[in-house]
Amino acid sequence: MKKSILATAVTLSLVTSTAVMADFDRVRWQVPMGFPSTLTALGDTMPEVARMISEMSGGRVTLQTFEPGALIPALGAFENVSAGNVPAAYSWMGYEWGQLPVSALFGATPFGLESQEFLAWMYHHGGDELLKEAFAPHNVYPILCGTISPEAAGWFRQEMTSLDQFQGLKFRAAGVGGEIMAEFGMSVTLLPGGELYQALETGVLDGTEFSLPTVDEQLGFFQVAKHYYLPGWHQPSTNQFLYVNMDEWNRLNDQTKALIENACMAGNAMALAKAEALQGAVLKRFEENGVQLHQYPEDILKAFEEATDRVMARRSETDPMFGKVYASMKAFQEEHRPWKNLGYLPRNWGVED
Template sequence: MKKILSTIAVTASLVTATPAMSLDDLNWDMQSTYPGSLTQLGTLGKVLSERLTAVSGGSINLKFQEPGAIVPALETFDAVASGAVQAGWSTPGYWTGKDTALALFAAVPFGPRASEYIAWMKFGGGNELFDEIYASYGIKSLACAVIAPEASGWFRNEINSVDDLKGLKMRFFGLGAKVMQKLGVSTQLLAGGDIFPALELGTIDATEFSMPAIDLKLGFYQVAKYYYFPGWHQQSTIFELMLNKDEWDALDDQTKAVFETVCDANITYGIAEGEAIQPAAIAELKEKGVNIQQWDPEILDALRVAWLEVVEEEKAANPNFAKVWESLTNFREQYEGWSELGYLK
C-alpha cells in the first residue's frame, strides 16, 4: 500500500509540474504599416501583440515594429514574403501592385458592412481564396481586425458636382482610387504619416484616409475644412496579420490556434471600439470648424457607375479578381434575402 501511495504521489507531482500549454516559443518581429500611436489602424496591431503574449503565457512574443523600423511601411509585403521579417501588420489593399484581387479582401466600393464582410470571409469562401492568392507569394495572412465605415474625403473646397472633382490631385486607397480616376481625379497612394505634409505643401489637393476618430488625430482639418460622407469606397475595412508561410507551416496546431483565436477576438474588439469612438470625434471636428457634408445623390450615382466599369475592367485583366468577385457577389446576392427580412431599414 505504501508503494502504491508513493507511486500515486509521484505521478500527481509530475502532472502538476507539467505546463498547461505546450506552445512553440516565438520571438518574432511584426513590421507595421501604421504607427503604433494611430487610433485603431496602429493600436489594434499593438493590442494583437499584447494579447498574443498574454494568452500564450509568454510563449508568443510578436514585437510591434513601427513603420520604417526594419523596412519602410509599403515594403512590408516583400519583407514578410522573403522572410526578412516573420510578420507584418497591414491591410491587403496596400498590395494591389502584387494582385488587384487582394483589394477585395480589404475594402469594396459600395460593398458590405463589417458583419456581412466577415460572414463571407469565414463562411462564404473568402478565406479559402485569400489563402490561395497569398500562398503563391509565400505568405499566410489572417484577417485580424475590421473597422467601421470611413469618411470619403477631405477637400479644400465644397464639391457640388462631378465637374468639381476633375483635375484634383488626391490621396486615395485601393479600388476606390480607380473609381476616382474615371471621374478625372489624379490619385496616389501615400502611407498615413506622409499625407498631412503632402496636403499642407499642396502636393495633393485632397485626401481620404479613414474614419473621423483617426482623421482627427492626423490633423487634416487644419488644411481642408470640407469632410464628406458616406465612405462609399470603404463601408468596412479588413486588416491583416501577415506571416511568412514557411514560418507559419512550421508551427504546431496549438500555436496556430492561438493566433487564429486572438485574431478573431481582435475583430470583435476593433468593431466595438470603432463604433464607440466616432460620435465624440465628429463633435470635436465640428468645434474645429469642419464642414461635415454628405454627397449629393447624383455624385454617388456617378461614383457607382464608374465602380461597375472598374469591376468589368479588373475582371478582364485578372482571373483572380474575377474569381474573388464572383464569390463575393454570389454571397451578397444570397445574403440580401436575409438582410431584407432581418434588419430594420
C-alpha cells in the first residue's frame, strides 16, 4: 500500500510539474545588445536576465544574447526590432532619438528622475503605460530591464572653468542631453562606446560622456583625459530596455510574458545594486591615476538647467507625446519632492570637504 501511494504521489508530481512547464511557450530568441557584456552593470544585465529566464522555464524560454555588431549595428535595436529583423534586442533607450524623440525621456531625463524615482514613476505613476503607448505604433513592446546610477557629466582633456569654454567643443553625447549641450555651442556627435577611447586620444573629441565610473574605467578614458566632471545632470538615471517585436510578443501566452517581465524587474534591482556598490572605489582609483575629480559649480549647473527648460518646452510644443510624458514625469517629481527633501539625510551629511 505504501509503495502504491508513493508511486501515485511521484506520478502526480511529475504530471503537475510537466503541466506547469508546458504552460511556458517554447521560445528561441536571438537578442543583440547595444553594449558589450563585459561592461559592468551596463552590459551584463541582459545575459543575467536571460539566464534567470532559462532556469525558471526549465530551458523552454531561451534568449540568446549577442555582442554589439554581431547581428545588427550597435545602436540599431529600435529599427531592427520594429522591422522584425530580430525578435528582440537590448539597449539604452534614446538612440532612436531621431525617429522617436520621446524615447530619450525614458532613457534619461536631464535634471529628471533618479533611478529609484524612475522605478516608482514607471510602476506606480503611469510611466510604463505611457511607454507602451509611445512605442505601440512602431510595432515594439519595450520592457524596462536594467536601471543604473547616474552617469558622470563627462571627461575633458582640459579643465572647464567657464561656460565660454563649451563653445566649439567637440563632444560625444546621446539623447536629449546632446541637444541641450548644443545650446552652448558644443559640436555634439554620437559615437558607440567602443570608438570613444581612440577619438579622445587622437583629438577627434575634446570630451565625452558615456556611463558611470565603473564603465568609464573599463573603457580606459582616464588614460587619455584627466578631468572628470560630475554630477551627471543630463542623465540622473540610465535605463536599458528589452525591445520586443510586437508580433513576437503577441504570440506568447500570459505565463511566458509574465516570466520575461518579472525577470526584467529582478534585473532592475540587480543592476542598480551592483552600480551603487562599485562606484566609490572606482573614483578613488581614478585619483590614484592622476585624474582630477570636479563638481560643476552652481552657476554652470543653473545654466544647464535653464537650457533644459528651453529645450523641453520647445520639444513639448511640437511633439504631443513628448509633452505628455514629460508632464507626467515633472508632476511626479513635484509630488515626490517633499519626501525626497525631508525623508532622507542631506547628501553632504557627514561628508568632509
